[in-house]
Amino acid sequence: MPLRSENDGPQGTLHIEGEFNIYQADQLKPLLLAELSAMENITVDLAQVEEIDTAGIQLLLMLKQEAARQQKAISFINHSKPVLEVFELCNLGGHFGDPMIFTRP
Amino acid sequence: MDLQEARGTLIEEARELLDAMENALLQVESGGDINDAVNAAFRAAHTIKGSAGLFGLDSIVAFTHTSESVLDRVRAGELLIDDHLVTLLLDCRDYIGQLIDAVESGTEDTDPDPTERASLLDQLNNYLGHPHASMGVAATVQADPLERDGDALNVGNHYWHLSLRFTPDVLRNGMDPLSFLRYLGRLGEIVYIYTLTDSVPAAAEMDAEICYLGFEVEFASEADKATIEGVFDFVRDESTIRILPPRSRVEDYIDLIRNLPESPRRLGEILLACGSITQAELDEILALQAGEAAGQPLGTLLVEQRVVHAPVVAAALSTQKQVQEKKGAEQKFIKVEAGKLDQLITLVGELVIAGAATRLLASRSADLAMLETTAHLGTLVESIRDSALDLRMVQIKEIFDRFPRVVRDVSKELGKKIELHVHGGDAELDKSMVDKLTDPLMHVVRNAIDHGIEMPDEREQVDKPAHGSIWLNAYHESGSIVVEIRDDGRGLNRERIRAKAVERGLINADAQLSDEEIWQLIFEPGFSTAEKVTNLSGRGVGMDVVKRNIQELRGDVELSSKQGHGTTLRIRLPLTLAIIDGFQVMVGESVFVIPLELVVECADLGSHDILHDIVNLRGQPLSFIRLRQLFEMPPPPAGTRESLVVVQYGQARAGLVVDKLLGEVQAVIKPLGQLFRHARVIAGSTILGDGRVALILDIAQLIHHTTHDRTTTLPNPGR
Amino acid sequence: MSKTILVVDDSASLRQVVGIALKQAGYTVVEAVDGKDALSKLDGRKLNLIISDVNMPNMDGISFVKAAKQLPAYKFTPVIMLTTEAEESKKMEGKAAGVRAWVVKPFQPPILLDAVAKLILP
Numbered sequence: 001m002p003l004r005s006e007n008d009g010p011q012g013t014l015h016i017e018g019e020f021n022i023y024q025a026d027q028l029k030p031l032l033l034a035e036l037s038a039m040e041n042i043t044v045d046l047a048q049v050e051e052i053d054t055a056g057i058q059l060l061l062m063l064k065q066e067a068a069r070q071q072k073a074i075s076f077i078n079h080s081k082p083v084l085e086v087f088e089l090c091n092l093g094g095h096f097g098d099p100m101i102f103t104r105p
Numbered sequence: 106m107d108l109q110e111a112r113g114t115l116i117e118e119a120r121e122l123l124d125a126m127e128n129a130l131l132q133v134e135s136g137g138d139i140n141d142a143v144n145a146a147f148r149a150a151h152t153i154k155g156s157a158g159l160f161g162l163d164s165i166v167a168f169t170h171t172s173e174s175v176l177d178r179v180r181a182g183e184l185l186i187d188d189h190l191v192t193l194l195l196d197c198r199d200y201i202g203q204l205i206d207a208v209e210s211g212t213e214d215t216d217p218d219p220t221e222r223a224s225l226l227d228q229l230n231n232y233l234g235h236p237h238a239s240m241g242v243a244a245t246v247q248a249d250p251l252e253r254d255g256d257a258l259n260v261g262n263h264y265w266h267l268s269l270r271f272t273p274d275v276l277r278n279g280m281d282p283l284s285f286l287r288y289l290g291r292l293g294e295i296v297y298i299y300t301l302t303d304s305v306p307a308a309a310e311m312d313a314e315i316c317y318l319g320f321e322v323e324f325a326s327e328a329d330k331a332t333i334e335g336v337f338d339f340v341r342d343e344s345t346i347r348i349l350p351p352r353s354r355v356e357d358y359i360d361l362i363r364n365l366p367e368s369p370r371r372l373g374e375i376l377l378a379c380g381s382i383t384q385a386e387l388d389e390i391l392a393l394q395a396g397e398a399a400g401q402p403l404g405t406l407l408v409e410q411r412v413v414h415a416p417v418v419a420a421a422l423s424t425q426k427q428v429q430e431k432k433g434a435e436q437k438f439i440k441v442e443a444g445k446l447d448q449l450i451t452l453v454g455e456l457v458i459a460g461a462a463t464r465l466l467a468s469r470s471a472d473l474a475m476l477e478t479t480a481h482l483g484t485l486v487e488s489i490r491d492s493a494l495d496l497r498m499v500q501i502k503e504i505f506d507r508f509p510r511v512v513r514d515v516s517k518e519l520g521k522k523i524e525l526h527v528h529g530g531d532a533e534l535d536k537s538m539v540d541k542l543t544d545p546l547m548h549v550v551r552n553a554i555d556h557g558i559e560m561p562d563e564r565e566q567v568d569k570p571a572h573g574s575i576w577l578n579a580y581h582e583s584g585s586i587v588v589e590i591r592d593d594g595r596g597l598n599r600e601r602i603r604a605k606a607v608e609r610g611l612i613n614a615d616a617q618l619s620d621e622e623i624w625q626l627i628f629e630p631g632f633s634t635a636e637k638v639t640n641l642s643g644r645g646v647g648m649d650v651v652k653r654n655i656q657e658l659r660g661d662v663e664l665s666s667k668q669g670h671g672t673t674l675r676i677r678l679p680l681t682l683a684i685i686d687g688f689q690v691m692v693g694e695s696v697f698v699i700p701l702e703l704v705v706e707c708a709d710l711g712s713h714d715i716l717h718d719i720v721n722l723r724g725q726p727l728s729f730i731r732l733r734q735l736f737e738m739p740p741p742p743a744g745t746r747e748s749l750v751v752v753q754y755g756q757a758r759a760g761l762v763v764d765k766l767l768g769e770v771q772a773v774i775k776p777l778g779q780l781f782r783h784a785r786v787i788a789g790s791t792i793l794g795d796g797r798v799a800l801i802l803d804i805a806q807l808i809h810h811t812t813h814d815r816t817t818t819l820p821n822p823g824r
Numbered sequence: 825m826s827k828t829i830l831v832v833d834d835s836a837s838l839r840q841v842v843g844i845a846l847k848q849a850g851y852t853v854v855e856a857v858d859g860k861d862a863l864s865k866l867d868g869r870k871l872n873l874i875i876s877d878v879n880m881p882n883m884d885g886i887s888f889v890k891a892a893k894q895l896p897a898y899k900f901t902p903v904i905m906l907t908t909e910a911e912e913s914k915k916m917e918g919k920a921a922g923v924r925a926w927v928v929k930p931f932q933p934p935i936l937l938d939a940v941a942k943l944i945l946p
């Protein structure tokens with residue numbers, strides 16, 4: 001499963017890995033939400049995302065929205081190259097508001 | 106692999122498809138499953154069209170398209186297929202064949218037969234009625250706002266504006282909106298993009314496989330509207346894709362806003378963010394829009410909602426049975442260029458010769474271990490030889506398959522009714538023989554139709570079924586393949602042949618000839634008994650040419666006939682032309698090779714009773730011939746113990762007397778040089794392990810020579 | 825990592841030409857001669873796109889796509905169907921099977937490459 005989480009007190013880190021697209025979307029949605037509810041504040045590490053499509057973006061948007069609803073802090077970090085490419089393509093950087101740096105060449 | 110090679114594939118494939126098409130059309134006529142047959146013919150034409158299109162062979166595409174359309178009408182049950190249409194389609198098939206030939210010879214730019222093409226298209230179009238009138242959807246008039254009257258209020262934007270709201274199912278259908286955005290990058294530059302996330306629902310209601318995102322795109326491009334629209338071809342029907350050219354009119358933006366799901370104010374903000382419109386323009390648009398919403402008609406032309414192409418439902422097709430085709434077997438085969446195979450065979454031939462040389466050296470060295478290894482090597486070389494030769498074996502079906510069409514066409518032309526029965530199509534023979542056998546066989550079959558089978562009324566008068574029959578049969582017999590062509594026609598007329606032969610000076614008027622000898626006369630050059638010269642078999646190509654062609658393949662022709670009952674012609678051919686298992690014999694210093702499968706037994710001549718040239722072999726008389734005598738070689742040294750090799754070809758046997766038996770050998774057949782061009786009893790030559798040349802005897806000719814004509818001698822083959 | 829496309833067509837020359845064009849454009853190509861063969865190629869390998877003919881022996885393109893869409897690994901794989909104007913009813917069937925992208929035969933390679941690029945860039 002392309003999800004890995006570290007729960008460090010109130011601050012949890014969720015690693016999304018591998019393909020993050022329509023093929024996994026339906027399965028990942030409940031898992032992502034479960035992780036979110038298990039954590040106080042959440043950091044989503046995107047370093048290992050190898051592929052992302054519209055479905056993947058929507059799940060990230062969902063997480064952000066849901067975190068806001070649950071009044072939890074959420075940040076997305078270590079955007080992988082494919083994620084950066086898509087964020088740039090869709091001009092979504094501002095929407096997420098996280099600092100984006102190249103984590104991998 | 107390059108395109109040139111792919112062109113070769115196209116040609117080969119097209120020919121196979123044309124054959125399939127022909128078979129299918131003939132099946133229609135012979136009363137097979139018409140649906141299957143028409144489908145198969147359609148598919149053939151269709152595939153040819155598709156492949157030709159890839160290469161831009163427009164002439165083929167256009168022509169096959171028309172042929173295919175007619176077949177499609179038949180398929181849909183709108184057109185009845187009759188003999189006339191079958192004939193027309195067969196002609197079309199032939200013409201497509203010509204087009205393919207032209208591609209092969211690189212002359213596809215010139216129509217091989219413009220008159221034929223025009224005539225065929227005329228006839229096809231007759232079947233189609235008015236071919237194009239009913240096709241297609243009414244043209245969509247896309248008014249381009251840019252081209253319209255200039256006094257309207259335009260926005261100042263220099264960029265295209267794209268509003269993209271995809272169908273919720275777009276992801277499920279395997280398409281990612283992002284890929285369309287990426288593709289846009291090929292046509293120009295995305296100046297600004299606003300991703301609408303408004304529709305993404307709360308987590309609980311969200312379906313992760315539905316697309317909720319929308320995009321507003323500011324796009325700089327030199328491309329035309331159709332091209333930009335084309336990017337969204339695959340989703341346009343179900344999605345809302347609005348494309349506004351640069352400097353579109355305010356009305357167009359109003360229309361845009363009206364047709365998008367988001368609120369006008371929200372859209373206004375986005376358009377503003379995109380830079381599509383200025384604040385002032387937005388204010389005006391919103392005001393106008395509000396006015397319109399309040400009931401004031403805008404009174405301006407708006408870009409019409411895109412015409413949704415209503416799918417034209419084709420006439421209900423009869424439930425097509427899944428045609429079980431052997432074609433699935435295709436994947437088990439690899440297509441190999443014939444030249445590569447020939448090269449392999451040549452190399453194997455060299456390997457056999459080199460192997461024989463090695464073995465010879467080994468036996469001279471008397472090194473046991475060496476002998477063992479070379480023996481093993483020899484076995485392997487033999488298997489390689491057999492496998493390599495086997496690669497070239499093809500089913501005789503390849504030739505037989507052409508005959509249904511020939512029989513159909515020729516019998517139609519002559520007004521005869523003929524059924525063709527084919528057996529043994531799976532018998533195999535060397536590919537190179539297939540190519541050379543086709544013409545003679547074609548000639549024989551045409552002859553049978555033309556001269557053999559009677560007209561229907563003539564047949565009925567003698568209590569024969571009105572339908573004549575021709576049987577094509579192939580089978581293996583002792584190292585040969587036999588192809589039999591039999592008809593139940595009138596048979597050969599002994600007296601007429603005889604009279605003709607006398608008239609031509611081929612025989613004396615008082616010659617006593619057996620039936621067999623009479624039949625052989627028709628293979629004499631220039632012999633023709635047809636009273637009426639038709640354009641089929643009376644072209645001067647006689648049975649002599651057939652016989653010569655077969656003999657060139659080291660085969661022979663045998664004929665039997667019964668007047669009133671029909672004629673059977675048997676063509677006997679060796680299985681391969683390249684390498685044979687031979688039996689070596691020696692006469693003086695010369696080595697001869699006899700094809701092993703024709704050797705029946707060997708005996709010591711001295712231990713049998715001899716009378717002239719007949720030997721008493723276990724009570725049976727057997728004609729024999731001394732090779733020494735035949736080749737005019739000097740008499741043997743005293744005390745030579747002659748050996749007798751009994752050979753059989755077909756039903757005939759004869760003995761060959763030689764000095765010495767040397768044993769088995771693999772002989773790679775080399776073509777004969779000019780020197781032996783006239784030596785009919787020599788089939789070829791081969792190179793022995795020690796480098797010497799041995800002659801391969803043509804046993805069929807030798808037996809003939811032994812039993813018939815004993816006066817001729819042949820030049821000494823020497824070295 | 826180049827993207828992989830499965831090309832299904834019973835015409836060897838079409839597969840050859842399309843294969844050459846796609847490879848030159850930077851895709852990896854897997855070929856199949858009919859629907860049945862194509863199904864056997866759906867062995868879990870990653871496919872980014874399927875290009876399939878409609879009318880084929882053994883198993884037609886529509887049946888193949890329907891079968892492919894049943895497999896989790898290929899449920900969302902985009903499909904381009906090669907068709908003719910004469911196959912409108914097939915188009916309806918294909919649509920029901922989830923096919924949205926059609927390329928009309930006969931076509932020349934750039935047309936197909938263009939269609940492919942709209943769905944997946946190399």
